[in-house]
Amino acid sequence: MAKLMTIDIVTPEKRIFEGKITELTAPGTDGEFGILPEHAPFATAIEPGVVTIVKENGEREMLAVSGGYIEVTRYKVVLLVESAEREGEVDMDTLKRRKEEKEKLLKTKDRKDVDYDMIQVTLAREIARLRANEILGRRQKR
Numbered sequence: 001m002a003k004l005m006t007i008d009i010v011t012p013e014k015r016i017f018e019g020k021i022t023e024l025t026a027p028g029t030d031g032e033f034g035i036l037p038e039h040a041p042f043a044t045a046i047e048p049g050v051v052t053i054v055k056e057n058g059e060r061e062m063l064a065v066s067g068g069y070i071e072v073t074r075y076k077v078v079l080l081v082e083s084a085e086r087e088g089e090v091d092m093d094t095l096k097r098r099k100e101e102k103e104k105l106l107k108t109k110d111r112k113d114v115d116y117d118m119i120q121v122t123l124a125r126e127i128a129r130l131r132a133n134e135i136l137g138r139r140q141k142r
Contacts, residue, residue: 002022002056003022003036003037003038004020004021004022004037004056004075005020005021005022005035005036005037005039005074005075005076005077006018006019006020006021006075006076006077007019007020007021007024007053007076007077007078007079008076008077008078008079009051009063009079009081009084010078010079010080010081011080011081011082011083011084012082016063016084017053017061017063017084019055019056020055020056021053021054021055021056021077022036022037022054022055022056022058023035023036023052023053023054024051024052024053024054024077025051025052026046026049026051026052026065026070026079027046027047027048027049027050027051027065028044028045028046028047028070029044029045029047032049035072035077037074037075038074038075039072039074040072041072041073041074042071042072043069043070043071043072044069044070045067045068045069046065046067046068046069046070046079046081047067048065048066048067048128048129048131048132048135049064049065049131049132049135050062050063050064050065050132050135050136050139051063051065051079051081051084061086062086062087062136062139063084063085063086063136064083064084064085064086064087064090064129064132064133064135064136065079065081065082065083065084065132066081066082066083066125066128066129066131066132067081067082067128068080068081068082069081082125082128083125083128083129083132085129085132085133085136087133087136087137090129090133092130092133092134092137095126095129095130095133096130098126099123099126099127099130102119102122102123102126103123105119106119106120106123
């Protein structure tokens with residue numbers, strides 16, 4: 001029997017996945033990395049991209065994540081991300097439209113405006129989600 005580890009994938013809104021897996025790959029700040037059971041403990045930031053998990057039944061699942069953090073212990077992985085979406089869960093046209101709206105709004109603002117920083121943060125989040133979902137779409141087609 002293959003060795004297993006437990007994973008929790010959590011966003012601010014909900015738990016996306018909880019279960020046993022045999023393998024995980026994720027986009028780190030220094031490139032993509034893999035995790036297997038009994039991995040050395042560590043914690044690091046996650047970049048926007050695709051997280052791939054292999055469930056205990058061998059099924060592979062890919063999620064578009066827009067950044068966050070991962071904590072790894074010998075038999076447990078906790079992935080805290082801003083967003084995590086399966087292919088088809090997000091309307092790409094809507095994401096693109098929201099990004100464009102934020103870009104236009106930002107151009108009408110001055111750095112001294114009260115909401116300027118919040119608009120920048122929202123724009124960055126939309127760009128990260130869009131990028132992660134585009135990567136997921138390309139990987140699913142392979």
